[in-house]
Amino acid sequence: MKYWREPLDLKDIRVPHGEIHVLVERCKGCGWCIEYCPRGVLEISSEINSKGYHPPMAAKANACVSCGLCELLCPEFAIYVVEMEGEVVLL
Amino acid sequence: MSRENHNGVLSGEFFMQGDIACAEGAICVGCRFFGGYPITPATEVAQRMSERLPLVDGVYIQMEDELASMNAVLGASWAGVKAMTATSGPGFSLMMENLGLGIMMETPCVLVNVQRGGPSTGLPTLVGQGDMMQAQWGSHGDYAIIALAPSSPQELFDLTIHAFNLAETYRTPVLVMTDAEVGHMTEKVVIPPPDEIKTLSRRKPDVSPDEYQPYHVASGEWTPPMAVAGEGYRIHTTGLTHDERGYPATGDDQAQWVLVQRLIDKIEKNKQDIVMVEREGLDDAKVAVVSYGIAARTAIWPIQMARQEGIRVGLLRLVTVWPFPDEQIRELVGQVKAIVVPEINMGQIVREVERCAGGQAEVILVPHPGGGIHDPQKVLNAIRKAAGRKVED
Amino acid sequence: MLKMNGYRLDKTLETHVEAEGLKEEIHGCHPMDDLLRTDRLPHIWCPGCGLGTALTCFLSALRKSDLNLDKVAVVSGIGCTGRVAGYVRLDSFHTTHGRAIPFATGLKLANPELKVVVFSGDGDLVTIGGNHFIHAARRNMDIAVICVNNFNYGMTGGQAGATTPIGGITTTSPYGNYEYPFNVSALAKASGAVYVARWTVLHARRLARSMTEALLKPGFSLVEVISPCPTGFGRRHKQRQGLDTLRYYHEHGVIRHGADPHETDIGLGGALIEGKFVDVDKPTFLEQRVRRLEQVLNR
Numbered sequence: 001m002k003y004w005r006e007p008l009d010l011k012d013i014r015v016p017h018g019e020i021h022v023l024v025e026r027c028k029g030c031g032w033c034i035e036y037c038p039r040g041v042l043e044i045s046s047e048i049n050s051k052g053y054h055p056p057m058a059a060k061a062n063a064c065v066s067c068g069l070c071e072l073l074c075p076e077f078a079i080y081v082v083e084m085e086g087e088v089v090l091l
Numbered sequence: 092m093s094r095e096n097h098n099g100v101l102s103g104e105f106f107m108q109g110d111i112a113c114a115e116g117a118i119c120v121g122c123r124f125f126g127g128y129p130i131t132p133a134t135e136v137a138q139r140m141s142e143r144l145p146l147v148d149g150v151y152i153q154m155e156d157e158l159a160s161m162n163a164v165l166g167a168s169w170a171g172v173k174a175m176t177a178t179s180g181p182g183f184s185l186m187m188e189n190l191g192l193g194i195m196m197e198t199p200c201v202l203v204n205v206q207r208g209g210p211s212t213g214l215p216t217l218v219g220q221g222d223m224m225q226a227q228w229g230s231h232g233d234y235a236i237i238a239l240a241p242s243s244p245q246e247l248f249d250l251t252i253h254a255f256n257l258a259e260t261y262r263t264p265v266l267v268m269t270d271a272e273v274g275h276m277t278e279k280v281v282i283p284p285p286d287e288i289k290t291l292s293r294r295k296p297d298v299s300p301d302e303y304q305p306y307h308v309a310s311g312e313w314t315p316p317m318a319v320a321g322e323g324y325r326i327h328t329t330g331l332t333h334d335e336r337g338y339p340a341t342g343d344d345q346a347q348w349v350l351v352q353r354l355i356d357k358i359e360k361n362k363q364d365i366v367m368v369e370r371e372g373l374d375d376a377k378v379a380v381v382s383y384g385i386a387a388r389t390a391i392w393p394i395q396m397a398r399q400e401g402i403r404v405g406l407l408r409l410v411t412v413w414p415f416p417d418e419q420i421r422e423l424v425g426q427v428k429a430i431v432v433p434e435i436n437m438g439q440i441v442r443e444v445e446r447c448a449g450g451q452a453e454v455i456l457v458p459h460p461g462g463g464i465h466d467p468q469k470v471l472n473a474i475r476k477a478a479g480r481k482v483e484d
Numbered sequence: 485m486l487k488m489n490g491y492r493l494d495k496t497l498e499t500h501v502e503a504e505g506l507k508e509e510i511h512g513c514h515p516m517d518d519l520l521r522t523d524r525l526p527h528i529w530c531p532g533c534g535l536g537t538a539l540t541c542f543l544s545a546l547r548k549s550d551l552n553l554d555k556v557a558v559v560s561g562i563g564c565t566g567r568v569a570g571y572v573r574l575d576s577f578h579t580t581h582g583r584a585i586p587f588a589t590g591l592k593l594a595n596p597e598l599k600v601v602v603f604s605g606d607g608d609l610v611t612i613g614g615n616h617f618i619h620a621a622r623r624n625m626d627i628a629v630i631c632v633n634n635f636n637y638g639m640t641g642g643q644a645g646a647t648t649p650i651g652g653i654t655t656t657s658p659y660g661n662y663e664y665p666f667n668v669s670a671l672a673k674a675s676g677a678v679y680v681a682r683w684t685v686l687h688a689r690r691l692a693r694s695m696t697e698a699l700l701k702p703g704f705s706l707v708e709v710i711s712p713c714p715t716g717f718g719r720r721h722k723q724r725q726g727l728d729t730l731r732y733y734h735e736h737g738v739i740r741h742g743a744d745p746h747e748t749d750i751g752l753g754g755a756l757i758e759g760k761f762v763d764v765d766k767p768t769f770l771e772q773r774v775r776r777l778e779q780v781l782n783r
Contacts, residue, residue, distance in 0.1 A: 028531035076534025159586035166590025329578035
């Protein structure tokens with residue numbers, strides 16, 4: 001991230017990192033998580049589950065900041081994020 | 092003359108109106124929730140409950156209509172409290188769908204119908220007995236129901252208590268089918284001391300929440316033990332056809348068979364414990380009067396007159412109208428040659444009598460569209476006709 | 485021929501899965517799974533339906549509220565939203581159409597320790613159940629009502645209801661609805677609700693926060709949840725997928741806290757006003773009752 005002036009506490013800020021888990025069999029391919037991830041982490045995958053839907057995959061897994069919006073938005077309880085201890089996202 | 096103790100039982104002897112006696116009976120047996128709506132001639136039950144329930148830590152709520160009343164009663168029962176409502180014909184019709192919900196969810200509760208002349212708005216202040224078939228068939232689908240018919244304020248008191256006990260035992264709504272005459276009549280009512288009042292409550296589960304299944308019935312039993320909301324059992328129940336876990340099982344026809352069969356059997360197969368009748372003067376009878384509620388009471392004088400004329404006639408009074416006392420009627424049919432059925436409707440329970448008689452005895456209906464009790468002459472004439480005597484005006 | 489083993493079923497009913505391994509993979513991992521009846525997932529709602537999101541927000545709100553979950557009871561009616569009761573691992577009651585609120589009233593009055601939540605749809609709560617809705621609000625009955633509004637009767641295929649906007653195409657308004665609809669939030673406020681908020685499922689975090697507030701607020705609280713129904717409603721209005729409807733909410737949603745609900749009518753097109761509209765304090769039904777009885781009876 002480019003700053004016009006470096007924030008004074010930049011070295012103290014630790015942005016969390018999350019690991020995406022997809023429960024492939026629950027997904028119904030609605031696409032909401034992909035659309036609204038603020039970091040563009042998710043993309044539609046080419047694999048299909050047993051119902052014929054394409055679940056999401058974490059294409060930019062490193063960018064995930066564990067905000068949890070995908071987990072909250074998903075209507076199927078098919079995706080959740082686990083905050084990784086000690087890992088930091090470099091902005 | 093009366094003393095109230097901590098559990099609300101007003102022991103003593105009273106000159107009491109039927110509706111009031113009904114409310115008192117409910118309180119004696121532990122009813123602590125009334126959800127209702129004013130309707131003549133049942134309003135006095137609601138009024139009395141609104142006065143008495145706050146004094147015994149119970150809750151009275153006047154709901155916005157009878158549909159809400161029935162549902163509030165079911166909700167209260169599912170929170171573990173004995174609950175009832177009281178209404179008349181028009182309200183009874185409104186309660187039908189949710190009576191079905193109560194039956195399907197197996198919810199103990201009591202519904203008192205103080206019948207009045209119908210159909211529709213009919214005769215609000217006058218007696219009728221026109222809801223008797225509706226009691227069994229009023230809600231859609233197949234089910235069995237228990238309906239009691241008192242003939243006096245004392246009996247209304249006693250049967251309200253009994254209705255609660257039956258409801259808790261069989262996990263079903265129980266109907267008390269009284270009428271405007273009994274409801275608004277004032278007569279002697281004796282309220283016994285609390286230790287003489289039999290009080291039964293629903294069976295609770297004896298397993299942990301992880302093992303409990305809301306509709307699992309142990310072999311040899313007819314109903315499942317009932318866990319209610321707030322006890323940590325995390326129950327689910329639904330009006331949809333459900334399996335033992337309480338989950339909808341609409342895709343499984345076996346679940347429908349098992350459930351509906353049991354809902355019917357739990358009452359029909361326990362008739363020997365549920366059905367109550369009263370016999371008077373039937374030992375040597377050749378003619379029987381079969382009746383219930385106020386109509387049975389007003390048949391007493393015609394029977395006495397007939398006896399004086401030498402007709403051997405007796406009374407079989409149905410205290411339980413549903414499940415119908417098939418056995419008792421069949422037994423009677425083996426003994427008498429004709430049955431007279433006076434009822435304050437145009438012929439409802441008479442059909443059940445005819446069904447059981449199977450053509451083996453003549454069945455004579457004495458109908459009345461409602462609005463008053465039977466003209467005793469008409470009943471007497473029917474008895475005379477049944478006995479093969481000449482009918483006089 | 486059917487075999488009946490007394491009154492017990494011969495088999496338990498479980499979702500058919502291809503392999504045992506898959507079943508283990510599915511259930512138990514998701515953070516919400518302990519609040520769900522996972523043996524009944526996947527749920528019946530269509531792809532792109534917002535109900536799953538409304539439910540997720542509700543479960544998240546429940547956790548945040550710190551309520552004793554053994555004392556939370558969920559009552560629902562009939563319809564797609566009504567199926568919520570069947571999926572939560574709480575004391576839950578799936579009652580008749582329109583009658584969830586009086587059932588909830590009975591539950592609450594018989595055991596005031598319970599936190600009673602009514603979770604049902606617009607058709608169930610304000611169309612057939614309209615009478616019960618306004619009376620429970622009038623009484624300030626202490627229940628939290630989550631009304632999912634998708635502007636039609638979805639379960640039965642997409643018929644018009646009391647919230648269908650003018651011009652709305654449904655199976656029973658094939659030429660476009662010409663009946664004035666209810667504004668659910670306005671109805672709640674006018675009837676005396678002490679908390680009224682409206683959010684779309686897109687605004688999930690704010691929705692969850694409002695649900696927490698509603699759960700913790702004594703009195704009649706209403707959270708109106710605007711949700712896509714692609715199968716029943718959306719696809720008849722150029723929103724073939726739930727995602728299209730979410731994009732619509734993104735574009736048309738306007739947050740106006742404290743707005744007068746009477747000025748927030750929802751039409752086809754135009755602003756979709758959301759926010760916390762009402763948050764006042766008023767004694768609940770039970771508080772009023774206790775106060776009056778204490779005064780008069782000294783008890």
